[in-house]
Amino acid sequence: MTDRRLVLGSVDATQEWGRKLGALLRAGDVIVLTxxxxxxxxxxxxxxxxxxxxxxxxxxxxxxxxxxxxxxxGGPSLVHVDAYRLGGPDELDDLDLDADIAVSVTVVEWGAGMAEALATEHLEIVLAAGGPDDGEDARVVTLVPTGGRFEELAARLLGAC
Known part of the structure; x- marks a missing residue:
């Protein structure tokens, strides 16, 4: 597993980077947001x-x-999940997300430690406030890809910044 970091300087930059990511995603992809x-x-x-x-x-x-x-x-649907109030992987499993996984892009907020079981390959994106020199709305983004597809995707995303 390889960590890759970038700084997004504003809310608009975060949304724009998300648009680039979204354009590269396909049905079956799982994104875990931490x-x-x-x-x-x-x-x-x-x-x-x-x-x-x-x-x-x-x-x-x-x-x-x-x-x-x-x-x-005409592309895949987005399944947007917030696991903050869930008690663990069993409660996430109770949502029957696997029924939509193959035909949707699944984004799980607060999913670390739970959502990785949804797919053997996935991308975890860790977001944190930037440092004092980055700007008030800056976010430091760390990409943690699991699997060849997401290693390649992470490299493409970092190259597009």
């Missing part, structure tokens, strides 16, 4: 949704746990 409250997980998901061309609006699914956003462009 970071504290306010780290930019939903902001990034909004960009991913735009890149995928799915129906919005994209808001945090904290209280409904998951939402399915159908494609407006």
């Amino acid at each position: 970071g504290g409250l306010g780290a930019g997980k939903t902001t990034l998901t909004q960009g991913i949704a735009e890149g995928l061309g799915v129906r919005g609006p994209i808001t945090s699914p904290t209280f409904v746990i998951s939402r399915i956003h159908p494609s407006l462009a």
Whole structure:
């Protein structure tokens, strides 16, 4: 597993990078978003949704746990999950996400330690506030790819910055 980092200087930059990511994703892909409250997980998901061309609006699914956003462009749907209130992998499994995995892109906020079991290959994206020299809205993004597809995808994303 290789870590790769980049700094996104603003909310707009986070959404734009998410659009680039979304445009590269395909049905069956699993993205795990990790970071504290306010780290930019939903902001990034909004960009991913735009890149995928799915129906919005994209808001945090904290209280409904998951939402399915159908494609407006003939591509895969987006399954957006917030695992914050789940007690563990068994509760995530109870959502029956595996029924949609093969035909959707699945983004799981707060999914570290739970969502990796959804697919042998996945991309974890860790978001954190930037340092004092990065700007008030900056985010440091660390890509943690698992599997050849996501190693290649991470390299493409870093090359596009």
